[in-house]
Amino acid sequence: ARSGYEHYMMKEMMEQPQVAEQLIGGHLDERHGTTRLPDLNLSPRELRSFRRVKILGCGSAYYVGQMGAQMIAEIARIPADAEAASEFRYRAPLIEADTLYIVVSQSGETADTAFAVEEIKRKGGYVVGVINAVGSTIARAVDGRVYIHAGAEVAVASTKALTNMAIVFAMIAVEMGRVHDLSLIDGRRLVAGIAALPGKITQIIENRDLLDPLALTLSQASSIYYIGRVRGYPVASEGAQKMKEISYIHAESYQTSELKHGPLALVSPEMPTVAFIPDDELTDRNIAAAEQIMARQGPLVAFTHAGVDLSGLDAQTYVVPKSEPELDPILLTIPMQLLAYKVAVLLGHDVDKPRNLAKSVTVE
Ligand code: BG6
Numbered sequence: 001a002r003s004g005y006e007h008y009m010m011k012e013m014m015e016q017p018q019v020a021e022q023l024i025g026g027h028l029d030e031r032h033g034t035t036r037l038p039d040l041n042l043s044p045r046e047l048r049s050f051r052r053v054k055i056l057g058c059g060s061a062y063y064v065g066q067m068g069a070q071m072i073a074e075i076a077r078i079p080a081d082a083e084a085a086s087e088f089r090y091r092a093p094l095i096e097a098d099t100l101y102i103v104v105s106q107s108g109e110t111a112d113t114a115f116a117v118e119e120i121k122r123k124g125g126y127v128v129g130v131i132n133a134v135g136s137t138i139a140r141a142v143d144g145r146v147y148i149h150a151g152a153e154v155a156v157a158s159t160k161a162l163t164n165m166a167i168v169f170a171m172i173a174v175e176m177g178r179v180h181d182l183s184l185i186d187g188r189r190l191v192a193g194i195a196a197l198p199g200k201i202t203q204i205i206e207n208r209d210l211l212d213p214l215a216l217t218l219s220q221a222s223s224i225y226y227i228g229r230v231r232g233y234p235v236a237s238e239g240a241q242k243m244k245e246i247s248y249i250h251a252e253s254y255q256t257s258e259l260k261h262g263p264l265a266l267v268s269p270e271m272p273t274v275a276f277i278p279d280d281e282l283t284d285r286n287i288a289a290a291e292q293i294m295a296r297q298g299p300l301v302a303f304t305h306a307g308v309d310l311s312g313l314d315a316q317t318y319v320v321p322k323s324e325p326e327l328d329p330i331l332l333t334i335p336m337q338l339l340a341y342k343v344a345v346l347l348g349h350d351v352d353k354p355r356n357l358a359k360s361v362t363v364e
Pocket of ligand 1: 058059060104107360
């Protein structure tokens with residue numbers, strides 16, 4: 001069942017270009033610069049009527065939700081945020097008729113997420129699901145659903161499902177954008193960007209050995225910072241989560257902008273930092289923060305794009321294929337999976353079945 005791979009996690013990472021391609025097929029309308037997700041069960045007029053988007057999920061699904069919120073806010077210009085479903089259900093949330101609720105779940109069986117759906121529905125909210133498991137509890141409970149079609153995922157650490165969830169959020173953002181103020185030209189630019197993702201994912205996977213020296217550095221650490229900002233921050237959080245889950249190395253994410261407000265105190269030669277320095281409006285700010293780390297002899301592992309000049313930094317660098325700026329987080333997340341995998345293998349851990357964790361948590 002592992003098709004010749006040593007672990008399910010590797011098999012599932014390798015499947016990403018193919019499942020991404022399958023997901024995207026049929027949803028893109030290049031001519032009108034939009035996407036179409038009929039299973040959301042929303043007419044253009046209804047889709048336009050929402051004034052806010054609230055995304056809920058647990059674990060990695062929550063971090064993908066944060067990526068999705070940023071894409072929706074940026075592309076559709078609608079206020080959007082993500083919250084851990086496990087917290088939402090207990091904090092007496094206000095359910096509003098003009099908010100589109102989106103729950104994210106690979107298994108469709110996570111109890112915390114399922115309960116959030118019940119709470120929203122009880123109070124009259126409209127909730128759609130971004131789900132892998134067809135016919136699952138959450139898929140049956142929601143008002144509309146987009147299946148991510150990632151196929152069975154066995155490894156506890158989610159990879160291909162996360163990537164397809166992130167792509168669904170990009171498609172939701174474009175569809176919402178095009179019933180609001182997103183222009184035809186920008187819509188076409190993003191649709192072309194989405195269409196190009198599977199090829200770029202293939203490049204990352206084929207060149208995965210470039211991550212070996214970075215994995216070696218991190219495998220020797222007992223604690224790692226992951227820093228990114230705005231689009232890069234959810235990527236940092238997901239990267240740290242993956243590293244913790246399968247390598248058992250303590251890893252923590254911060255917004256790069258927050259570094260000087262606390263975390264910098266721990267930077268030392270023993271404390272490496274994984275820094276996201278994408279080619280965007282904040283490149284210079286991110287380089288300046290990395291210099292702060294270097295000044296404290298903190299080892300740096302940088303994820304960046306071609307054309308960003310990091311020659312002033314003493315960093316081990318990995319260049320990620322460039323996408324449209326709004327879609328960059330989708331591609332930045334893939335090397336995080338490969339990196340955590342490589343570190344876990346170097347340390348000899350059971351990659352597919354990490355201690356203390358279950359693939360889906362169906363109890364409270
Ligand atoms: C956790 C799993 O318990 O549940 C994570 O260990 C997963 O890997 C999270 O991201 C949410 O699961 P699901 O099925 O709701 O996406």
